[in-house]
Amino acid sequence: MTMSRARARRPQRKPVRASRRLKKVRVPRKVRLAPTARVAKKVRVPSPTPAELGLLALAQKIAELARDGGGSQALSAALQTLAAAYGPTAPLPRDVFRAWVPSRTDKNATLALAWAREQVRLGLQEVVERTMKGARGRVDVDAGTFAWLLLAACEAIAQEPPSAVADRVRALLQLIGHVSAAR
Secondary structure (H helix, E strand, C coil), X not given: CCHHHHHHHCCCCCCCCCCCCCCCCCCCCCCCCCCCCCCCCCCCCCCCCHHXXXXXXXXXXXXXXXXXXXXXXXXXXXXXXXXXXXXXCCHXXXXXXXXXXXXXXXXXXHHHHHHHHHHHHHHHHHHHHHHHCCCCCXXXXXXHHHHHHHHHHHXXXXXXXXXXXXXXXXXXXXXXXXXXXXX
16 A cells, blocks of 8 residues: 555544634723722602692691591591592592603603502501501401501592482491491
């Protein structure tokens, strides 16, 4: 055999793929360092909606009733204040609805509206706690649940016809024990 044939029989190397080749990495000449002290961006706080303002004003009225005195008179006054605020002709139910519809896509608006409503419930709960201190009510639940039920009942008054509002308020007053059932 000749030497040229021996070389021809040797296995040949496979060509190296382009992905296996070492690629040159470009190093930028100037490297920017992250700033050590970042400047805080100004946060724009949206102005409260009329519904939030109305709910917070209602919560303040109810909290004042709780501070002025306890007893069934304060709870009756708080209930009548809520019923008047949520009456069919009152502006609060419309404002709450108008704020609620766009807030379904805006988490911050939803939370702001829920927080304002919760302030009303907490004010009513304070009145209920002072009223139920030492006295046993007709409904055997804790003050938070009872306040939530009363608030939901007053919110439902907005859906009633104006002629039925007095009957609903009387039923709520019977529930809290302020008015006798034989009236």
